[in-house]
Amino acid sequence: MTDTEAPLQKPALRGAGIREVARQAGVSIATVSRVFNDAEAVSSDTRERVVALASSLGYEPSPLGRNLVRGRSYLIGLIVPNVSFPLYGAMIHGIEDVLGSHGMSVLLASSHDAAATEVRAAQNILRHAVDGGIVINSMVGLALPTQRQSGWVHVTPEPPGLPCRVELDNEEGGRLAAMELLRNRHRHFAYVGAKGRESADRERGFAEVLRDAGFDYRRFEGDYSEASGMQAGAALLDGPLDAVFAAGDLMAAGVMRALHMRGVQVPGQVAVVGFDDAAIASLLYPRLTSIRQPGYLMGAAAAQLSLNFIRGRPTEPVIFSPELVARESTGPPSA
Amino acid sequence: MTDTEAPLQKPALRGAGIREVARQAGVSIATVSRVFNDAEAVSSDTRERVVALASSLGYEPSPLGRNLVRGRSYLIGLIVPNVSFPLYGAMIHGIEDVLGSHGMSVLLASSHDAAATEVRAAQNILRHAVDGGIVINSMVGLALPTQRQSGWVHVTPEPPGLPCRVELDNEEGGRLAAMELLRNRHRHFAYVGAKGRESADRERGFAEVLRDAGFDYRRFEGDYSEASGMQAGAALLDGPLDAVFAAGDLMAAGVMRALHMRGVQVPGQVAVVGFDDAAIASLLYPRLTSIRQPGYLMGAAAAQLSLNFIRGRPTEPVIFSPELVARESTGPPSA
DNA sequence: TTGTATGCGTTATCAT
DNA sequence: ATGATAACGCATACAA
Numbered sequence: 001m002t003d004t005e006a007p008l009q010k011p012a013l014r015g016a017g018i019r020e021v022a023r024q025a026g027v028s029i030a031t032v033s034r035v036f037n038d039a040e041a042v043s044s045d046t047r048e049r050v051v052a053l054a055s056s057l058g059y060e061p062s063p064l065g066r067n068l069v070r071g072r073s074y075l076i077g078l079i080v081p082n083v084s085f086p087l088y089g090a091m092i093h094g095i096e097d098v099l100g101s102h103g104m105s106v107l108l109a110s111s112h113d114a115a116a117t118e119v120r121a122a123q124n125i126l127r128h129a130v131d132g133g134i135v136i137n138s139m140v141g142l143a144l145p146t147q148r149q150s151g152w153v154h155v156t157p158e159p160p161g162l163p164c165r166v167e168l169d170n171e172e173g174g175r176l177a178a179m180e181l182l183r184n185r186h187r188h189f190a191y192v193g194a195k196g197r198e199s200a201d202r203e204r205g206f207a208e209v210l211r212d213a214g215f216d217y218r219r220f221e222g223d224y225s226e227a228s229g230m231q232a233g234a235a236l237l238d239g240p241l242d243a244v245f246a247a248g249d250l251m252a253a254g255v256m257r258a259l260h261m262r263g264v265q266v267p268g269q270v271a272v273v274g275f276d277d278a279a280i281a282s283l284l285y286p287r288l289t290s291i292r293q294p295g296y297l298m299g300a301a302a303a304q305l306s307l308n309f310i311r312g313r314p315t316e317p318v319i320f321s322p323e324l325v326a327r328e329s330t331g332p333p334s335a
Numbered sequence: 336m337t338d339t340e341a342p343l344q345k346p347a348l349r350g351a352g353i354r355e356v357a358r359q360a361g362v363s364i365a366t367v368s369r370v371f372n373d374a375e376a377v378s379s380d381t382r383e384r385v386v387a388l389a390s391s392l393g394y395e396p397s398p399l400g401r402n403l404v405r406g407r408s409y410l411i412g413l414i415v416p417n418v419s420f421p422l423y424g425a426m427i428h429g430i431e432d433v434l435g436s437h438g439m440s441v442l443l444a445s446s447h448d449a450a451a452t453e454v455r456a457a458q459n460i461l462r463h464a465v466d467g468g469i470v471i472n473s474m475v476g477l478a479l480p481t482q483r484q485s486g487w488v489h490v491t492p493e494p495p496g497l498p499c500r501v502e503l504d505n506e507e508g509g510r511l512a513a514m515e516l517l518r519n520r521h522r523h524f525a526y527v528g529a530k531g532r533e534s535a536d537r538e539r540g541f542a543e544v545l546r547d548a549g550f551d552y553r554r555f556e557g558d559y560s561e562a563s564g565m566q567a568g569a570a571l572l573d574g575p576l577d578a579v580f581a582a583g584d585l586m587a588a589g590v591m592r593a594l595h596m597r598g599v600q601v602p603g604q605v606a607v608v609g610f611d612d613a614a615i616a617s618l619l620y621p622r623l624t625s626i627r628q629p630g631y632l633m634g635a636a637a638a639q640l641s642l643n644f645i646r647g648r649p650t651e652p653v654i655f656s657p658e659l660v661a662r663e664s665t666g667p668p669s670a
Numbered sequence: 671t672t673g674t675a676t677g678c679g680t681t682a683t684c685a686t
Numbered sequence: 687a688t689g690a691t692a693a694c695g696c697a698t699a700c701a702a
Contacts, residue, residue, distance in 0.1 A: 018696065028673045064399075065696035065697085068400055068403045068679070068697095070678085071678075074462075078443075084419060088419075093445065105460065106443045107410075109441070112428075120435070125440070127440070128440060250618075253618050260620060283615050285595060352680090363689045363690070364689090366688060368680070368682085376687065377687070396679080396680070397678090399678080400678070400680035401680055404693075673701085675699090677697095677698095678694105678696090678697090681692105683690105
């Protein structure tokens with residue numbers, strides 16, 4: 001993939017500069033600059049002349065020069081574990097929208113769920129004089145913003161002390177799942193979780209509601225993969241079971257596949273709730289009830305936080321509430 | 336979301352500049368520059384002194400100044416319809432890897448499958464003096480690179496005349512699907528397509544192989560959505576049917592759901608092949624046989640093309656071959 | 671309203 | 687091996 005370093009030929013041929021426009025228009029470069037920053041007053045006469053000449057010469061102010069003199073790049077770095085994960089896609093959408101409406105753009109780098117790659121991604125971004133940055137589910141955590149001044153907002157529950165932070169109320173998510181399952185009069189519950197604080201928070205909420213209703217539950221620890229969900233499904237069938245809450249939709253899919261392979265009806269015999277409301281949730285048989293994270297809004301909030309920071313405004317953590325998306329996997333048996 | 340335009344406070348506080356480092360080290364700024372571009376020879380004595388002082392002052396060359404004098408931004412614009420779509424995610428991965436290994440970064444903007452948004456995305460990117468650009472499945476087509484000099488590579492089959500282009504051999508994909516279905520001795524075929532050239536190419540290959548084998552097929556036009564796939568499934572059951580090729584995995588999922596709802600066994604009674612090998616393909620019941628696009632490689636190729644263009648090298652279209660990923664939906668009946 | 675002049679932080683050329 | 691110094695393309699304070 002990496003070929004021998006090539007000659008990187010001289011600066012790409014440039015079009016007319018501000019000087020040439022000024023010369024031909026018979027004005028100073030200051031006036032041309034003013035026209036394009038339409039801040040101060042320019043006589044509509046000269047303005048027209050300059051605009052006409054500029055467009056005929058194909059002139060546009062160079063972002064490079066502008067950035068240098070202004071001391072900013074209008075770039076916000078974004079480190080994301082995996083672009084394809086639907087939740088992150090929604091966040092990116094929100095980030096782009098907010099940033100775009102403020103004249104900023106997204107400099108992307110993926111961490112691919114590995115600490116080493118995340119560090120490389122950060123270095124890649126830091127080479128670019130970004131005005132700020134957003135990191136989704138950082139594995140490196142606080143070690144990141146060390147370089148240069150801070151201004152990085154984290155979208156993750158991990159480092160609880162962080163000032164610039166957007167997170168989901170995972171405990172509430174667990175509560176929602178438990179309530180949905182209780183509503184359908186189940187009795188034998190199970191939680192399929194994973195390592196990390198997110199899963200722990202979800203389980204805490206789940207356990208709390210069940211306890212208050214006088215129920216206990218069994219647990220299985222997976223790793224958010226479908227395979228681990230299948231193991232969970234198989235393992236849990238050893239005992240009485242009629243309701244499963246999985247900390248991720250992929251694991252929920254795995255549980256459902258395991259049940260399906262053993263002829264267990266969903267939701268007839270066992271109800272299943274997932275987490276994230278990924279695109280696959282509505283494509284499974286039956287369609288999967290899930291706890292949705294408001295990804296778009298979380299991304300938008302992160303972007304806004306970043307902008308606030310740049311502008312020197314005080315920032316404080318934003319916490320979002322999840323939402324239950326009820327589908328067939330907890331509803332009445334489907335055809 | 337858009338608050339009142341804020342004061343955008345003065346240039347972020349800067350650290351020590353090259354001048355300060357030079358002064359304290361008792362050398363000229365030229366020498367400091369040389370140290371950080373370790374191109375020419377600098378006596379290891381002064382080099383050490385400069386490096387030590389720079390790190391103690393927290394100095395790093397400013398990308399802004401460097402970019403200005405070099406006339407490039409080390410940025411490649413990337414316009415993608417939808418970040419979440421797994422195929423595009425794979426492409427982005429490839430793009431990032433190649434670009435990153437050449438010191439370039441990705442400036443991201445999503446088009447969200449709408450022409451208007453794509454144009455906004457392009458404008459957003461063009462504000463940044465990118466050195467080049469990649470656009471995946473452009474809806475605007477050739478209207479895009481008009482502004483500034485070209486240098487944009489397209490990942491799409493749409494404008495066949497484009498010099499900088501990466502595309503998939505969709506016809507071959509259709510052939511692969513037909514061969515897989517023929518291999519399993521089916522007789523009553525159907526194609527579920529959509530508008531656009533991609534679908535047309537896939538159908539052509541599909542039809543060609545079937546014709547050579549002495550078979551005909553029925554057709555249904557959807558729009559790549561699961562819902563349209565369900566309609567197709569329902570409609571096609573009006574006639575004899577034991578093999579379906581859908582131009583997208585979502586439509587294939589819809590077909591399978593429609594069959595499932597009517598008690599038709601897959602693959603026992605009807606075999607199904609999808610396209611793209613999206614993540615959902617391996618999560619469905621049964622797991623879906625699909626035609627995989629080598630997304631990572633296509634992205635990598637696009638990035639390489641873009642780099643070549645920047646370096647003034649000749650570029651020519653790259654065409655990739657799809658690959659059959661055989662799973663349960665065309666295999667023997669599963670448990 | 672417009673022009674002059676300075677500086678932004680760096681690289682690169684040409685001396686030395 | 688190192689130092690002056692001239693760009694790079696623009697914004698802006700100040701003067702007119």
